[in-house]
Amino acid sequence: PDIIQADYLASAVRQDQYPAIDWPEIAFVGRSNVGKSSLINSLCRRNGLARTSGTPGKTQTLNFYRALVRLNPEDDRRELCLVDLPGYGYARAGQASKKQWGKFIEEYLKKSTRLKLVFQLIDIRHPPMDSDIASYSWLVAHGLPVQIVATKADKLSRSQMQKHLSQICDSLGAAPADIIAHSSLSGAGKAELLKLVIEVAKE
Ligand code: GTP
Ligand code: MG
Numbered sequence: 001p002d003i004i005q006a007d008y009l010a011s012a013v014r015q016d017q018y019p020a021i022d023w024p025e026i027a028f029v030g031r032s033n034v035g036k037s038s039l040i041n042s043l044c045r046r047n048g049l050a051r052t053s054g055t056p057g058k059t060q061t062l063n064f065y066r067a068l069v070r071l072n073p074e075d076d077r078r079e080l081c082l083v084d085l086p087g088y089g090y091a092r093a094g095q096a097s098k099k100q101w102g103k104f105i106e107e108y109l110k111k112s113t114r115l116k117l118v119f120q121l122i123d124i125r126h127p128p129m130d131s132d133i134a135s136y137s138w139l140v141a142h143g144l145p146v147q148i149v150a151t152k153a154d155k156l157s158r159s160q161m162q163k164h165l166s167q168i169c170d171s172l173g174a175a176p177a178d179i180i181a182h183s184s185l186s187g188a189g190k191a192e193l194l195k196l197v198i199e200v201a202k203e
Contacts, residue, residue, distance in 0.1 A: 001198045005068040006044035009081065011061040013104050015111055019064050024200050025081040025114045029105075029135060030121030032056035032087030035151035035184060039121065040065060040082050042184040043194060050084050059086045062108055069201040078201040081114070089131040110142065116200045117145050119193075124150035124164050124181060128171045136172050147196060148174055154183040 010019040028036040037050035037059055044067060051058060063084040070077055085105055109115065120136050122128050128136075139146045150165055161181060169176050182189035 001069065001071050002194065003044050003067045003197070004070045004077075006046050006049055006082075007066050008049065009064040009066045011063050012108075013061050015107065018062075018108075018112070019081070021066075021079075021081060022114065023066070023079045023081045024116045024203050025083055025112060026117045026119065026197060026200055027083040027085060027109065027112075027115060028119050028121065029085055029109075029139070030087060030151075031089040031123070031129070031131060032058075034087060034121045034123050036087065036119075036121055037084055038184040039119070039149065039151065039182060039193075040084055042182070042187070042190055043067075043082070043197060056087060059084055061086065062104070067197070067201075069198055071198065071202065080197070080201045082197075083108070083112075083115075088135065089129060106138075109139070109144065115144065116203055117147060117196065119149050120146050121149045121151050122168055122172075124153050124161065124168070125155050127167055133172060136174070146178075147193075148172065148179040149189070149193065150179055150181045152183060153181040153188050154185045 012018050028039060030036050033056035037052045040050040041047050065082040067080050067082055068077060118139050122132055150168060165179055169179055180189050180192050182193060
């Protein structure tokens with residue numbers, strides 16, 4: 001099973017702009033610059049599908065991508081939607097724009113009836129910040145299934161990685177099984193994440 005095709009569908013800041021599709025959705029949530037757009041590109045094996053940048057604040061709207069999944073050698077296919085969200089905690093964004101972030105992201109996370117899974121991304125190098133803890137708790141409190149992804153795993157040695165992963169789990173109050181380390185450079189963790197994506201496509 002694999003994602004065999006992926007394309008850009010639509011951008012939105014309001015509910016009436018969401019694409020009129022009924023495929024299951026997976027949303028990507030996390031701080032600005034944590035690697036949300038890069039993870040979408042990595043899973044879809046298409047660099048440049050979602051625009052990425054070294055400067056935080058690149059993604060400013062909800063961006064919907066269509067992924068076509070091949071489930072088996074018999075070539076059964078399913079479609080699903082990957083939803084790239086703007087990052088939170090962007091230091092240079094003013095208070096007004098931070099509030100704005102909360103409003104339309106929360107609206108989407110609360111109102112989408114097709115949302116099956118949320119990837120909460122945390123930079124593996126740093127302990128979760130207050131905004132990460134608040135975001136994760138909010139998702140759990142709203143009953144959304146959350147998978148934690150520790151990004152940029154290539155930046156740490158193997159032994160450092162284990163230490164940081166357990167620190168992230170402790171801070172979030174999550175179990176070690178709830179977290180997957182990923183690198184969009186090395187492809188580490190990608191197979192495990194793809195498995196989850198394919199499970200959602202089967203729903
Ligand atoms: P916003 O759209 O601003 O919220 O950011 P984002 O979370 O979408 O981050 P994006 O994917 O644009 O990546 C931010 C920066 O991190 C870029 O310079 C990426 O090249 C880099 N990056 C992303 N993933 C990885 C990774 O796995 N390893 C390394 N070393 N760099 C990464
Ligand atoms: Mg982005």
